[in-house]
Amino acid sequence: MGKHPTTADHRTFHIHLNGKVQGVGFRPFVYRLANEHRLTGWVNNGLDGVHIRVNGSPAGVQQFYRILLRDYPSIASVTHSEMREVAQQQFSDFRVSESDGNGIANLLILPDLDMCDDCRAELNDPHNRRNKYAFITCTNCGPRYSIITKLPYDRPNTTMAPFAMCPDCQTEYDHPADRRFYSQTNSCNTCGIRLELISHKNRILATNETAIRQAAAKIRKGNIVAMRGLGGFLLLADALNPKTVQQLRKRKHRPAKPFALMVPDLSAARKYASISPAEAAELTSREKPIVILESRSDATPAIAESVAPGHDTLGIMLPHTPLHELLMQELQQPVIATSANISGSPILATDAEILDLLGDVCDFVLTHNRDIVMPQDDSVVRFSPLSGTHIVMRRSRSFAPIYHHGMLKIPENRAVLAMGARQKSTISICHQGNIFISQYLGDLGSYETEQLYLSTIDHLTSLLKFSPQSIVVDSHPNYESTNAGKARANSANLPVTELQHHRAHFWALLAENELLDTKSDILGFIWDGTGYGDDSAIWGSESFIFSENRTKRTAHLDYFPLLAGDKAALEPRISAFSLLNDHPEKAALLQQKFSAQEWQIYHRLLKNEHAHPTSSMGRLFDAVASLLGLADKVSFEGEAAMLLERLAWRFVRENGVPENAVPYPFGYSQLTGIISHQPAISAIVDDIRNGKNPAEIAFCFHFSLIKLIEKIAVSHGLKHLGFSGGVFQNALLVDLSKLILGDYQLFFHRHLSPNDENISFGQLVFATKGQTRESEISPEKHIVEKMGK
Incomplete structure (x- = not known):
């Protein structure tokens, strides 16, 4: 470590930096910068960020401080910094000192990081000692959140603790000029993580590079391989082999939900999907999420239709770890890469769980001996086709747990x-x-x-x-x-x-768009499948006005009976039955969807306490999908709405958005706040009976909802509109709103998902920024009481 002279004008300063400053190469950066400026002192990690004690001339330290805040590592962020003079101390050099684990934790926890370009080059360099090492990392990349056991971020506080560095790795770790100077995840083939391919009976078949080659060969032969990634195991299977895909669906009890794909690189992704510049940028970003893309019909060889049955989109991701990269280099073809779990349960993260719970699902397991502390699924995003709006479908790996909250x-x-x-x-x-x-x-x-x-x-x-x-x-x-x-x-x-659930959605949207202090009233549309209402009904099509730091409910669908509880979310025919309850002459359209016994049972349910009132927009989508013959029973909530959106997009692709489109007649009363759906449902049934193109009906339904939004906005004289709730993961609704509501200022979620993932954030915002308690009983309480009798 370089020694620098101390002169009489030298004074001592303490610098404290907070933010995303651990696990990003910050201490090595500070060390090099201090030595360049011939300063003495130390830098260390603490529970509240990075601390620097530095001795030098005031002018020299000030210059050091300015450059420090200007040139810190690109993957870092500084949210708070301060420098103050302290009692003078003498140091012989500048060094990285031992971390301090005392005090109150006040720093950002870094998400897992995609492999950097330098490590990728070394991984593929036959002359590099880490060539083909599946766990190559440096200060700029590798696991963080998934392996941290405690703070500060140091190797003993991660699941890298059991792996003692070999002399070569230790030399890199100790050398200030090396990219792996103070890299807490440093390892190599000699001292690092061991990769194994094992049978589902826990017999070791191969290790390290050979394990990757054999795993690739097993996949090509039609086997299903569970591979341990950053946040848990993925099930990998040949996406070109229909028989293998069907076998995976059967074993995983996943009859229809689309599988995600992994492909070797962006050029491979372009073979199977149409990719916009924004989508390409997302695919290749440091986060490497799954991106939902429009599939190509001319791909050769073709992706098995059973990968995403009934859909014209594919969820595709690129390799995000060295292990994924090496496996895809061997395969050079698309593979299914879906979370290894029992349907409805979280991703599995240990060998014992895989062998005990999914031993009959996978044929082989590609695993390693670095523990996963925090299991995480892959993140998922999409872009709306017309406006290119970024929509988060699932926020997880590489995004959590930090949140950049802007001006909040x-x-x-x-x-x-x-x-x-x-x-x-x-x-x-x-x-x-x-x-x-x-x-x-x-x-x-x-x-x-x-x-x-x-x-x-x-x-x-x-x-x-x-x-x-x-x-x-x-x-x-x-x-x-x-x-x-x-x-x-x-x-x-x-x-x-x-x-209340939907109010939490709205608070999340307001905070994310920095609208909490706005002087303009905001009209929010919070549409989803379910949420317990202030009046004990099941809400789901709520409009609120945010004014003077409070939310007031102003609109919702007229309540209709929710039969069979959660079962209705998996049987769209039940919602259609409920909505046609007041139209017995049209309900006959549905009778063939039920057995005679079911028909009688559901009619009886309408007349007793099981007919719980709901204003769910999600169930309205389900009902229309069922009426159009798209789905009467589904295997996951939201499937019917996805099929309805797909059908509507088919009309748009063939016809564009017609300027003379006529919306279905949703009524709205500002006095009661009730949106009448019966005229619209009746008109949809008439169109079906008259043989109208189902794709046009599906489009017109989406179009009508945007015109309904416009009607409510006009009624209240408001120009600032916000959208949250799972329904607004529907890209057609997003695009139509931007096309039709061009005279309004529109606010969507940007970094958070519109779905229930944002509820906890909304709750937190309300607790810290909102009123002590919000509640109101809606004007239609008497209807709820009547329906409950």
Whole structure:
């Protein structure tokens, strides 16, 4: 370490940097910069960021500080910095000192990072000692969130702790000029992680590079291989082999939900999908998410139709780790890359889980001996075809758990835990002025998902040494997340705040778009499948006006009976039956969709307490899909709406967006806030009976909803419109809104998903920025009471 003289005018300064400053090569950067400026002192990691003690002339230190804040590593971010003079100290050199694990955690936890270009070059260089090493990393890339056991970020606090560095790796780690100077994940073939290919009976068949070659050969032969990635296991299978795909569907009990694909590189992706510049940029970004793309019909060889049955899109991702890269180099073809889990349960992350739970699903397992602390699914995004709007479908690997909250300022003394929803669950934490939103955790209906949910809360609170002052939950009395939040609050004697589901969506949207302090009223449209309402009905088509830091419900679909509870979400025919309840002459259209016994049972259900009232927009989509013959029963919620959107896009691609389109007649009363759906449903049934093109009906339904939005906006005289809820993952609705509502200012989610993943963030925002409690009983309460009798 270089020694620099100390002169009489030298003084000592302390610099504190906070933000994304650990696991990004910040200490090596500071070390080199300090030596370039001939300064002495030290740099270390603490629970609250990076600390620098430096000795030099005031002018020299000031220049060092300016360059430090200007030229720090590109993958880093500094959210707070300060420099102050301290009592003078003497140092003989500048060095990286031992990390300090004391104090209060106040820093951002880095997501996992895609392999950098330098490591990619070394991986493929036959003369490099890490050639073909499947776990190559440096200070600029590699696992972070998935392997951290505690903070600060240092090797002993990660699952790299068991891997002692060999002399060559230690030399790199100690050498200031090396790219791996202080790289906490440094390893190589000699001292690093061991890769194994094992049979489903746990017999080792090959190791390291040979294991990759043999795994590729097994996949080409039609076998299903479970491979351990960054955040958990993926099931890999030949996407060109229809028999293999059907076998995977049968074993995984996944009859129709599309599978994601992995391809070797961008040029391979272009063979199978039409890719815009924005989509290409997303595919090749450091996050490497799955991107939903329009499939090409002329691809040769063709992707098996059963990969995405009934869809004209494909979810495609590129390799994001060295292991994925090496395997795809061997395969040179598209493979299915889907989360290894039992349907409805979270991604599996240990060998024991794979062999015990999916031993009858996969034929072989490609695994390694570095533990995964925090399981994560792959993130998913899409772009709307006409406007190119970025839509997050699932926020997980490489995005979580940090959230760049822009101008949203939360006092450092506020400590809030927000528990999220039941479906597509997440948790959010505000701590020391920072916001953390967990990865997508799944639906809490399964025991395994609930355990992952609870362990994620424990892990993040442990990492951050976080003790909440209050807890926020959904107002649904039976959500697992609500009960878990209340139990934690009760055990720690903490206050609990309840927030209605759709209001939480709206608060998330407002905060993400930095609208909390706006002087203009915002009209929000929060459309989804389900959410417990203030009046105990099941809401799902809500409009609110945000004004003076409060939200007021102003519109919703007229309540209709929700039969059979959650079953309705998987049987669109039930929603169609409910909506045609007032049109017995038209309900006959549905009778062939039910057995005689079912027909009688559902009529009886309409007349008793099982007919729970709902205003669900998601169920309205389901009903129209069923009426058009697209789906009467589905294997996952949202499938019918996806098919309806696809049918509508077919009309748009063939005809464009007609200027003379006539919307179906949704009525709206500003006085009651009720949207009448019966005239529109009646008109749709008439069109079906008259033989109108189903694709045109599907388009007209989407078009009508945008005209409905315009009608409500005009009624209230508002020009600022916001959109949240799972329905707004529908790219056609997004594109039509931008096309038709051009005179309005529109706000969509940008970094968060519109679906229930954003609920925990909305809860957190409300608890820190909103009123103490929001509630209102809607004008139609008497209808709810009547239907419940």
